[in-house]
Amino acid sequence: MKKAVWISFFFALVVVNALAEAMDYFANVQVAMFYRLTFVLSITVVAAIFAGSTLLVSKLGAERPMSGQFRPREVLACLEMKKTRCTDGAVAGLLGIQRNDLGRILGPKRPASSWVVSASTHRPTGYEQDEMHPDLYQNEQVIDSPEDLKKFIYACRKKQSA
Structure with missing residues (x-):
């Protein structure tokens, strides 16, 4: 600058x-x-x-809650804990950002961020095999809407606090 x-x-x-x-x-x-x-x-x-x-x-x-109540780190941790993939549009919608900005917010390609996938392929976009989480395809479920992701995060929070 x-x-x-x-x-x-x-x-x-x-x-x-x-x-x-x-x-x-x-x-x-x-x-x-x-x-x-x-x-x-x-x-x-x-x-x-x-x-x-x-x-x-x-x-x-990078780390402020975008929509007021969800942090990117929390979303990734919950997806990894439940071994569930989620579309990039659902994550962007939940965080209140544009889909194009999601890569910058999530940071470098790594296994923890590979849970965020393309809606059309259900695979992480541009990831090499060694950058993907080993359990990525263990679960068939793919969350595809911000509303479903919000419910998923709330359930994850309840489980963590119990």
């Missing part, structure tokens, strides 16, 4: 100076250095705020 801020700063500096030189040349208007610096600093502040907020969102997004 630091690189993006510096690139924005230097880009703003070049653009502001080019505009000021063009005004000097074509309109015979002297642009004060104060205005040049003010514009460059405001562009830099906007770039820093954007970069900082992007970094903050990416850091906080």
Whole structure:
């Protein structure tokens, strides 16, 4: 993110100076250095705020409950405990995220995250055999809706607390 801020700063500096030189040349208007610096600093502040907020969102997004009550880690642990596969659409729906963001949220491909599968093939997408859990196909059941997954997680919580 630091690189993006510096690139924005230097880009703003070049653009502001080019505009000021063009005004000097074509309109015979002297642009004060104060205005040049003010514009460059405001562009830099906007770039820093954007970069900082992007970094903050990416850091906080991984482990906060997306829909308010479920964490990705809890979903994976429950699926592994019950040795049950679940479609990526059901998990994304439960967490309140887009299906495209699910891979980033679940992290690197590993046996624990291989319980999340494609709806069409019921296999984890893009996984090699050594990245899949050995018990992945032990259970025929595949959860395919967020509502069913929610019930499944609640049952898992009850079993863990008992």
